[in-house]
Amino acid sequence: MLLVILRKEFQQIRRNPAILRIIFMMPAVQLLILPLAADYEVKNVNLCIVDQDHSTYSQLLFNKLGASDYFIIKDVANSYDEALKTIEKDEADIILTIPPHFEKDLIRESEAKLSLAVNAVNGAKGNIGASYAINIINEYNQEIRKEWFTLPAFNPVPIIDVTYSNWYNEGMSYTLFMVPGILVILLTLVGSFLAALNIVHEKEVGTIEQINVSPIKKYQFILGKLIPFWVIGFIVLTIGLLISRFVYGIIPEGNVGLIYLFAAVYLLALLGIGLLISTIAESQQQAMFISFFFMLIFILMGGLYTSIDSMPYWAQVITRFNPVRYFIEVMRMIVMKDSSISDMRNQLLIIGIMAVVFNTWAVLVYRKRV
């Protein structure tokens, strides 16, 4: 009996090549394009310098900042107000003001002031940019000191030297981080969305009545809907992994089989959610809005875009019910950290429970009545 339903479902999908094309094309195209844009590294901070001193020293600071990889001297303004315009237009990120008598103060008074005005609409970026600027100014300061007096052989004041090591991703590659994450999201969108629209489509068109009068059991019906999308999910995942291997050169550190193992359970959970929405919704429009609502929460709170640790506690609790979160964690573990199956057993267990709960729920809610 199940075989018969499966054949019907596969035929139905095959008969609509337009949507099938979109199902495979859209994720592939997005995976090819979007990871290139997802780069958060703070670099190329645009500077606007207001030099009111016009001295050798201010020129030196100029050169020092210009030579750094982090900064681009975008503009030189005569007054702070003029410089502020460049920030308003988003042409500059930081205004550095070198006050009049900067050089004179430094030599005669032995101390001088600089001021930085930072565009902090993006707070984190502003903070990092300012931090880079301070580092360069400190270096520059040190160089000037050396000109005026020989520093003692050892440091006159305690200096703590900090070294940073970036584990698992020494080159700080953004694609290594984003590609698997975006793949998870695309897979999620395809899987749940298709399943969500499916049963409700039969309701709208009226063919569900024919199924209802047939001797098909409820669980057989749900399984018949589930398996074809499960297969489609695997195809999308494989296309995605091939793209990340051959276009982005990402070779997972860990076992690719584990990705498939997790995906198998994950897709079941996801399709379960989709089918549940589909049985509850009355029209395709409703199904779309409900799945949009959950998808957006799943995606934005999956830890790919903003860190889950930064969220308020109640939001972190919500993420514990978010399947995307677990798959992204697992992807990172397998692709970058070579974690073993025992490292990911929690995630696997939770997703397994979700799969059972949502599918049972869908079977229970589905009534053979219209």
Add this chain to the structure above:
Amino acid sequence: MQQFYVFVKKEFYHIFRDKKSLLIIFALPIAQMLIFGFALTNEIKNTEIAILDGAHDEASQALIAQFEASKYFEIKKTITTTAEADMAFKADEIKLALIIPPNFKAELAHSNSARIQILADATDPNTATTLEVYAGAIVRDYQNGITNNYRLPYSITAEIRMLYNPQLKGAYLFVPGVMGMILLLISAMMTSISIVREKELNTMEIILASPLKPIILILSKAVPYMVISLINVSTILIISVTLLDLPIHGSLMLVMGVSFLFITTALSLGLMISNITDSQQTAMFISLMGLMLPTLILSGFMFPIENMPYPMQLLSNIVPTKWFFIIIKDVMIKGLGFASVWKEIAILFGMTLLFLGISWKKFKMRLE
């Protein structure tokens, strides 16, 4: 005009008959705005870290105390070897480890130089860089604390002022971004199925047989959704300002006007999708799958556009939310006026005309 009025009335009936959908359309943006407004931020807060204290002396204790006091970090565990750090990273327990070498205090006191190592889980390079900068700043503060009473000659001090957002709130960036995204997606999704549904349910024939001009039909589809979207815009703005603390430094009228223009753009985009597709499923798939990630990634609030490779920067120009985000940020947070944002407004206006033009051209008077 009479015809137009009658058709608008018909569309209103359609929408109001389906109470459940209507409820969803109104409740959805409110819920999303509240959740994302509070939850999404790139501020660093309470990141869990591990500490390897090889010294166990006063200096290392004092430094650890500074980390403890910081709102950025929370010490999750103390470890004794870097291998333990590896394990904690692999199990996703910590994001950063601070390694203090043996004899930390002695070295600091005698040779005036000590070395500290910071290990970061760089699987998420975005967060790793930020965390490293913040951790480095704490070490620098600690160092300045000890050197306070010793002043070097020829010192340059830099004063820092954070413009527009002195408390560095993440909301200033994310709330306008989320606002644009939700408005675009919901508006486009609503209209994307409006015409194609009539095709699917075969009611299109009746309409086509009437003496109605296509452009009137297309516009009358848009009007009721525009009313709904206007209500949505207002609730979203009220939530942003009252609950999410987003300031309105510029003119409220300008913000309202731009929002109105933006939903018109989004609704026309939906109409265009509806006109070029032939089934509801395709239309929804395009408006949801096709729009969601590109608006999220290319509109500039998640990832700064200036960081993208040049072709991506060009591509980002076709995303309507990018322009809306720029305008809202400039007007609400920076307090700029019309003179600074007229270019972006003109672009949104142009896009709207383009979408409506394509819808009108692609509208078929005949059914296949």
